[in-house]
Amino acid sequence: MADQHAVAAAATHGGGGGHATVKTYINVAIVLAIITAVEVASLYIPGIPGPVLVISLLAMSAVKFFLVVGFFMHLRYDHPIMRALFVGPLIIAIAIILAVMALFSAFVLLPRVVL
């Protein structure tokens, strides 16, 4: 009975498709750990140009972000409505960050030579 409930719960928990396997979760965690190590190590490597460092850090952060959202939060398997509920406000949040920075002339994120 409990097994039936487990299957039923898994089948109906939100209308999404299947989930990743435990092996996938562990592989994603390993990738996340490696990226984090590279991020921190890049701070201690001399000679990396500022713009390259900033852009690569942001890119690595974005990869980590979407790995967690896609696999651990199951969004890549979930219903499109769930995706829209999260991705829509996420885009607005990014727009807020850029708008506030523009309002305060604060594009110090990138070195001035780039802008």
Place this chain on the structure above:
Amino acid sequence: MADHAAVHAIHDPNIGNTGLDNRKVGMWAFLGSDCMFFGSLIGTYLAYKGKSISGPLPHEVFDIPLTSYSAALLLASSLTMVLALAALQQNRLKPATGWLFATAMLGLHFVLNQVYEFTTFVLHHNLTLSTSLFGSSFFVLTGFHGAHVTGGVIWLLILVMLAMRGKLDARDYTKVEIAGLYWHFVDIVWIAIFTIIYLIP
């Protein structure tokens, strides 16, 4: 078995007209709004960046090894959270309880690290909420994130207590999944904060 699942869905009051669990839809809507909340705090931090006229500067106070360790704790807790969910899905209650407890303890460790960091900033660097633009924007942003983590730890410990009393099983999968969504959200917010606030020079 598929019929059983279909019947379960029909009689479950939490399933709305869309066929989706209302609690899960509500959690995703909340997380979307929380994205905008943290977006405004991160935007404010970046707007104020480099504009403090007094007080210690970020590179003078940040302890990158400690913060990296905290980031690793939250990433590890995201793994233990999905392992708890996977165990519960298979109705393996003892491992599920253990993974939930591990997630709570990793989160608690993160919070304690943050308390240590804040204490160091205040006592050793004289950096407070009112010292400078950096102080106010930093403490408000990371403080709200810490409050989210603390709330998540309390939520997880309640689930652990329910599981230990036999009041949580595979039928409560969605309850744990929703807690997991919240937990992973605090992790992804930290992924952004860690890079934007701490790592980018």
